[in-house]
Amino acid sequence: MSAGDKITSVLVESRVFPPPPAFAAQARVGSLAAYEALCARAAAEPERFWAEIASELAWSQPWREVLDWELPDARWFVGARTNVSVNCLDRHLDGPRRNKAALLFEGEPGDTRVLTYHQLHREVCKAANALDALGIRAGDFVAIYLPMIPEAVIAMLACARLGAPHTVVFGGFSAEALADRIKDSRARLVITADGGWRRGQIVPLKDNVDKALDDPEVDVDHVVVVRRAGGESSWKPGRDHWWHETVDRASPRHQAVGHDAEHPLFSLYTSGTTGKPKGILHTTGGYQVGAYYTTRMVFDLRDDDVFWCTADVGWVTGHSYVVYGPLMNGATVVMYEGAPNQPGPDRFWDICARWGVTVFYTAPTAIRAFMRWGDEHPARHDLSALRLLGSVGEPINPEAWMWYRRVIGGDRCPIVDTWWQTETGSIMISPLPGATPTKPGSATRPLPGIAADVVRRDGTPCGPNEGGFLVIRRPWPSMLRTIWGDHERFTRTYFGDIPGCYFAGDGARKDADGYIWVMGRVDDVINVAGHRLSTMEVESALVSHPKVAEAAVVGRPDELKGQAIVAFVTPKGGIQPDDALAAELRQHVVEQIGALARPEELRFADALPKTRSGKIMRRLLREVASGSTARGDTTTLEDNAVLERLAASYQQED
Ligand code: PRX
Numbered sequence: 001m002s003a004g005d006k007i008t009s010v011l012v013e014s015r016v017f018p019p020p021p022a023f024a025a026q027a028r029v030g031s032l033a034a035y036e037a038l039c040a041r042a043a044a045e046p047e048r049f050w051a052e053i054a055s056e057l058a059w060s061q062p063w064r065e066v067l068d069w070e071l072p073d074a075r076w077f078v079g080a081r082t083n084v085s086v087n088c089l090d091r092h093l094d095g096p097r098r099n100k101a102a103l104l105f106e107g108e109p110g111d112t113r114v115l116t117y118h119q120l121h122r123e124v125c126k127a128a129n130a131l132d133a134l135g136i137r138a139g140d141f142v143a144i145y146l147p148m149i150p151e152a153v154i155a156m157l158a159c160a161r162l163g164a165p166h167t168v169v170f171g172g173f174s175a176e177a178l179a180d181r182i183k184d185s186r187a188r189l190v191i192t193a194d195g196g197w198r199r200g201q202i203v204p205l206k207d208n209v210d211k212a213l214d215d216p217e218v219d220v221d222h223v224v225v226v227r228r229a230g231g232e233s234s235w236k237p238g239r240d241h242w243w244h245e246t247v248d249r250a251s252p253r254h255q256a257v258g259h260d261a262e263h264p265l266f267s268l269y270t271s272g273t274t275g276k277p278k279g280i281l282h283t284t285g286g287y288q289v290g291a292y293y294t295t296r297m298v299f300d301l302r303d304d305d306v307f308w309c310t311a312d313v314g315w316v317t318g319h320s321y322v323v324y325g326p327l328m329n330g331a332t333v334v335m336y337e338g339a340p341n342q343p344g345p346d347r348f349w350d351i352c353a354r355w356g357v358t359v360f361y362t363a364p365t366a367i368r369a370f371m372r373w374g375d376e377h378p379a380r381h382d383l384s385a386l387r388l389l390g391s392v393g394e395p396i397n398p399e400a401w402m403w404y405r406r407v408i409g410g411d412r413c414p415i416v417d418t419w420w421q422t423e424t425g426s427i428m429i430s431p432l433p434g435a436t437p438t439k440p441g442s443a444t445r446p447l448p449g450i451a452a453d454v455v456r457r458d459g460t461p462c463g464p465n466e467g468g469f470l471v472i473r474r475p476w477p478s479m480l481r482t483i484w485g486d487h488e489r490f491t492r493t494y495f496g497d498i499p500g501c502y503f504a505g506d507g508a509r510k511d512a513d514g515y516i517w518v519m520g521r522v523d524d525v526i527n528v529a530g531h532r533l534s535t536m537e538v539e540s541a542l543v544s545h546p547k548v549a550e551a552a553v554v555g556r557p558d559e560l561k562g563q564a565i566v567a568f569v570t571p572k573g574g575i576q577p578d579d580a581l582a583a584e585l586r587q588h589v590v591e592q593i594g595a596l597a598r599p600e601e602l603r604f605a606d607a608l609p610k611t612r613s614g615k616i617m618r619r620l621l622r623e624v625a626s627g628s629t630a631r632g633d634t635t636t637l638e639d640n641a642v643l644e645r646l647a648a649s650y651q652q653e654d
Contacts, residue, residue, distance in 0.1 A: 015398075017405070018437045019414055023387070027300050027434020035435040038448035049449055050076070050477055054289045057087045057328065060258030063285075067475065071502070072495040074475035076286035081258030084265060084288045085128075085161035088327035089121040090256065097303070097330045104306070104355050105150050108197035108338025115150055117330070120157075123150070123247075125254035127158035130247040134222045136189055138163030138259060141267070143187035143220075144313075145169045145178055145205055147196025148337045151226045151243060152313045153323050155191045156266075160284075161256050165264040167279065170314025171196055171203055173594040175211035177277075181269050182218050184279055185484060189222045191243075195229030199339045206233040261285025267484045268316055270422040271532045272493060273505075273524045275540035279484030280316075280422045288328065290426035290478025295325030297447060298416050298430050299359050299388060306385070308334035308352070309361040315531075316422040317392055320478075321361060325426070340366060346377035353381040360408070361390035361418075363530040367400045368560050375407050383408060388433050390416045393530030394562045395518050401440035419443035419518050422532070423494065423504050425478030428452055429516055442515045450476055454510045459499040462510065470508040470518060471501035524618065526555035526563045531596050533565070535618065538599065541592035542567060545585055547575045552608050552616045553599070556625040564600035566625035568608055568646070577604035601625070607642045621646075 024030045029038065042049040047066040054063075054077060063080035092098065103115040115123065136142060142159050144166050146152040152168070159166040167185045169178050182190065192209045195202035206225055210233065213220055223236075226243040265287050267279040295301060307326050311317035326333045334355050340348050348370075352360060370378070389409050391401070396417055405415055415438055419429040428450045429443040436444050446452035451473040454462045462468035472479075479502070483490040497503045507522040521527065524535045535553040542551035550570040555563035569585060571577050582602045590598050609617045624646050 016437050016439055017414070019434050020412060023414055024434040027432070028297065029300075029432045029435045032435055032437070035432050035445075035448065039446075042449040043451070046449060046474065050289065053293045054285070054477075057288060057292060058082065058091050059285075063261065069475045071475065071500065072491045074479060074481075075262050076283075076289070076475075076477045077261035080261040080285055082261060082285055082288065083161060083163075083256045083258050084284055084324065084328075085124060085157045086256050087288055087292070088157055088160075088324060089117060089124060092117045092330045093121060100303075100330070101332045102327060103150055103153060103333055103335055105335045106337065106351060106355075107149070108200075108336075108342055113150060120150075120154070122252040123154045124157040124161060125252050126250040127154050127247050128161045128254045128256075129250035130224070131158055131162060131164065131189070133250065134189060134224070134241070134246070136162060136164045138263070140164045140189070141185045141187040142166050143169060143178070143182050143185065143190045145171060145173075145190060145192045145209060146226065146313075147171055147193055147198075147203065147205070147228060148312055148318075148335055149193065149196070149226065149228055150335065151191075151193070151228075153327075153335070154247075156313065156319075156323055157327075160265060161254065163257075163259040163263055163284075165281075166266045168266070168268065168314050168319070170312055170594070171205055172312075172314070172596055174591055175208040176592050177594055178208055179212035179215045179218050180277070181279075182212060182220060183215070184269070184277075185267055186219075188220060189224065190220055191224045191226070193226040193228040194233055195231035197229060197338050199342050202229040202231045204231060204233070206231070210234055210236075259284050262481070264481075266319065268319065268422055270316075271525055271534040271537055273534055273536060275534065275536040277534075277537065278486075278489070278493075280480045281482050281484045282425050282478065283481050286477035286479070287425050288324065290424075290476065291320045291325040292328040293449075294427040294430075294447065295321060295329050295331075297432055298418060298427050299361070299390065300433055301326070301329050301331050301359070303330065305331055305358045305387075306334060306356050307331045307359045307361075308336075308355070308357045309390075310336065310340075310348070310366065311361075311363070311392075316425070317361075320426050340369070341373070344377070345370075345373040346380055349378045349381040349383060352383055352386065356385045358385050359388045359390070360386055361392065363393040364391055364396040364400055365394065365529040365561050367391065367396070367404050370408075371400060371403045372560065378407055383410065386410070386413050388416065389413050390418055392418045392420070392427075394527045395520060396441060398440035405440075414438065417441075417443045419506075419516070421504055423480040424472075424476070425480065428472065428476070429518075439515055442511075442517050444515050446516070452516065453501075454508045454516065455498060455501065457498065459501060464512040465509050467507060467509050467519065469498055469503055469522065470506040470516070471498050471503045473501050526565065528555070528558075528563050528565060528596065529561040533593075533597055537593065538565060538567065538589060538597050541589045541597065542569060542585060544592065545588045547571055547581065548585065549573070550608055552618060552621055554618050554622045554625050556622065556627075558600070565597065566601045566603070566621075567599040568603050568605045568621055570605055570608060603646075605642075605646055607639070609639075609643045609646070
């Protein structure tokens with residue numbers, strides 16, 4: 001790993017946008033001085049700072065100690081007991097939020113459903129009772145493989161209520177990927193649907209579950225199936241249960257008990273540098289404090305806000321900013337099931353106008369798609385209710401930032417570019433919209449309480465604009481606690497590189513104003529349309545095909561998706577590479593992982609560039625894939641001719 005490898009110098013962005021005065025006047029933190037005072041207070045007395053925030057939530061038993069740590073390990077709110085579902089729901093039922101809309105749901109076909117806090121609480125209690133009746137106890141893992149429908153939120157909150165950690169698997173993952181996650185988490189129950197709607201088609205979720213459960217190593221007792229799309233699928237009596245028969249008939253009363261603050265709340269799988277996804281484990285007390293605090297500060301949420309985070313609950317953004325963060329803040333959340341261009345490219349703006357969305361949070365890849373589709377689509381809708389825009393998932397290029405501000409935000413809404421990760425659980429670096437002047441393309445400065453910095457390999461701070469590693473120097477409440485089942489990998493991956501710091505793979509620089517510019521990953525993780533994948537994961541999928549001898553996968557810059565996957569494949573002896581084989585291999589990756597991992601380009605090569613010790617030189621392949629000739633150091637390359645042949649074949653076809 002070398003930061004210099006991936007960190008290229010970028011033009012120093014000079015535009016600065018101060019918070020609009022009217023916004024700042026009403027914001028919780030309304031000036032840079034107030035932000036800096038908060039940072040100073042949090043740095044001087046971090047435990048007191050976090051304890052004050054935690055006290056705004058309900059705990060059935062107080063903590064003995066705020067933090068007990070020796071990195072890599074940290075325990076927060078030691079000895080306390082709490083229930084995240086109570087903090088999301090029950091806590092709001094005694095006041096004016098009782099009959100406030102918690103969820104404004106819209107399905108892709110256009111069906112809608114509104115659930116108030118009172119109604120959502122009833123549904124969650126019913127689901128908790130139904131899961132309990134199926135034998136789920138505190139500590140049992142439950143896999144959730146659902147479309148973006150209210151039952152996904154209900155299922156997550158029901159699990160949290162029981163202390164049954166959930167592992168949500170994105171509906172776009174294949175049966176194989178689902179089986180791997182069920183096996184690794186040892187989930188005994190799966191909650192799914194007969195299908196979900198995506199671009200007018202039914203995604204066959206239940207069929208995928210059936211396939212995953214055919215794997216002899218998957219040991220699942222029960223499958224609960226929501227009737228959503230009306231699709232046909234097989235049924236195994238005794239194992240399969242309709243949601244509307246089990247949950248709807250259960251009692252709407254459920255007395256929640258507190259769980260230990262360090263009790264697992266969920267695990268969520270994400271890609272690392274190896275082929276095996278990691279189950280990132282988050283625990284109850286610290287995670288809830290992080291999600292609650294960041295939603296409140298970054299989105300400056302008010303009781304009359306309508307908050308729409310467009311992420312799927314299958315990703316951490318959906319966990320923290322569709323479900324836990326906004327509901328703990330008593331917000332009204334918009335939830336949409338389908339594609340942004342179904343039936344037309346203005347669907348999102350139509351939703352914003354009809355539901356009166358005030359805070360909108362999406363990913364740069366979506367913003368770039370909207371830009372490409374044309375300004376006329378948002379222009380047709382009244383977006384005047386919007387007051388704040390957010391971005392997450394990858395670096396946002398200044399052009400997209402400026403477009404977002406002008407066309408969607410009408411030049412009046414501040415933009416919060418939020419940097420964080422599955423591992424961090426909640427936002428770490430972001431402007432506070434009423435306080436921080438923004439610069440297009442920078443996530444600006446760490447939130448109060450977050451000790452983020454840009455450092456050299458030895459842990460010493462980088463100078464202004466010097467490229468280095470983005471690290472966190474102190475524990476924060478919503479940090480991951482381990483990789484499920486592999487604490488050694490956790491220690492090595494996150495705390496093995498930079499002395500005394502958490503490091504999860506991003507390169508960055510800090511400018512003279514202390515603004516952080518995230519430059520992307522410095523490891524073999526690629527970010528395709530805001531989704532994290534490891535090159536090894538796609539390579540493993542390719543070499544599992546009987547006709548493949550060897551494969552190397554790299555990312556190349558892509559205007560729309562940020563990065564696109566390029567695969568170099570050496571077929572086994574005697575196999576003729578042709579377009580049909582390329583199509584077969586790309587489809588094979590879809591079956592192994594899911595459509596999000598389908599290589600954009602697949603090139604055959606009679607050999608791959610390697611070092612003398614046999615290590616594939618991905619750096620050179622990256623250069624070939626991005627169309628440039630390999631300019632970097634090739635002295636360790638074993639056979640120079642390999643690279644020349646690869647580059648030549650590229651140029652011929654371009
Ligand atoms: O490389 C960073 C990028 O996304 C990675 C985390 O991916 P994931 O765990 O899937 O979580 C995505 C949603 C939080 C990071 O290591 N990333 C995320 N947000 C930003 C970003 N890169 C630059 N700017 C951001 N705002």
